Amino acid sequence: MTPVKPLISIVVPVFNEEANILPFYDAVCAETGKLEDLYRFEFVFTDNHSSDQTFPLLRDLAARDSRVHAYRFSRNFGFQRSIMTGYTRARGDAAIQLDVDLQDPPELIATFLQEWQQGADVVYGVRIKRQESWLLNLQRIIFYRLIDRLSEEKIPVDAGDFRLISRRIIDLLKSFEDAQPYLRGTIATMGFKQVGIPYSRNARLRGESKFPFSKLVSLALDGILNHSVVPLRLSTYFGLIISVITLISIIGYTSAKLIFRSQWPAGFATLAALSLASISINAMLLGIIGEYLGRMYQQLKKQPLTIIEDVAGVAEGDNLSLTSTVTNSLSGN
Template structure:
């Protein structure tokens, strides 16, 4: 929150996975952006490490030793990009949070424009990609992806907007009460209301490392976006079933009329019968699959498993979260009583370590389990 001297705090949320070569360059670039703003704004870094397999966490540890504004949360495994951002938002302490990718494809200089637009009254400020230096295939797939979600969604989602955005504290507080098992933050934020504005920019190419987002990941993200914000696929199943039923009924009537009045019979042929049967089976399988996707998401949601598990963390405070602290945080986030929050605690044994008390999800606690805070 705002510093004692009246300066506002901006949290820079950075999800990382195998980005060892980009940690220090990103830190330097963002720090340079805030240098002229030091009289009005302070900033912190919130790195969420999705269990990187290279030296990313070692680089983050070294960076945190040099800069007390750096906070690091390392997950027990890779929980996915959207959950990583979500956890960063929950851990952010600022009056606003800016999410930026570690690869520097999104220009840190645009943060100044984000802040200016935020101060003018917008609660959500997002970047809109005019151009991006990627292959033609992946660029075309992304464009189709955004427009498909917008077409099928029951909510209007901004086109060509990624996750480079600023989110006001009031919006972050609302996010604390949302417990989607498969969060799709672009859609979730777009549906919350508030004053939102897009800022166009050109996205640069990668200088170091390689993208961790494959076509398969993009397809999965598209599926999450559609199923999280639309019941159109279910309605398609209903409408298609209705159309097939009507067509079948009309066909039966036509056959009966032709048989009675004209002596006509249905043309014989194994191929025709086989095609009709296969078409029927294919439609059934397709729409059962769609229904299964929705049912599967309901099943995952009611299981209330953690969205993320923080196995190791580095924080400037150097304080380890206690049961009382976690209960207080849960109470503050949800408006529940202290006893309600306390009922969300349980014991977890980290690999090779002692039993550690951790908070399991209570309503609004975001399914984030923190089992370790590492002192400086």
């Protein structure tokens, strides 16, 4: 009896990427075609409610290739949720997440699979070189190291979402109930055997990046707040330091007044500045607490991780069950 070849799921989140769909499909098929003697492949596209021809192109691909499965969301739920939904739809023995812009080279698929066959549950790409602006490179360098410094567990630096995860990791992710997932950190802190593969990231040739500075900041906040309580501790320490300085100032002022009979001129500007500084500090500390409380609120609401509006290349029975899974993914049902 011929043994069944392992199924590998290629998970691809997309949003307004009509110019990249076909080049990506051709490039990945060229690489996976070299491995068809060893593996079977499927494509799992998650479309974050694109406003261009992205989903019609995916529908055409699904009609031509039965390995292609595409899910269109009812609105834009964000990049991390899109990846998470792709993982929950993946049927493979392992899943490889690839960006459709081809900045992460499909040529590394074979290397990732080799490490997986040797026992690794997670194989991730480590970006040693990027063909991006120096400012964006600097922002990413600071971000990754800040996350690693603040996190209570080790998170690889310069590693993005280009990774392979085993079926064991996929099944564990399905059990998580995270309203605002940060998959880089979540997967990194799971443990098991994890291997980093260095590579040079390509430049984007078609379309525009979907990660402006504001979204990078939002991603940074998700990473920090999802994997660290250090900001809360810093708030406590900062409050204690301010309290000690205030106490010392009161003692010093009282001593000078009683012992040395010092006369202090009225200082309206100084008092106003100190009052404004105090208000600013309190607002900052309350903002940090509010970020954590906001995430707790979102978690307790138990809303769907994503909502699927349309599908392509998915059997009717699979469609119904998968939609139910999406709707209840945060409630544990």
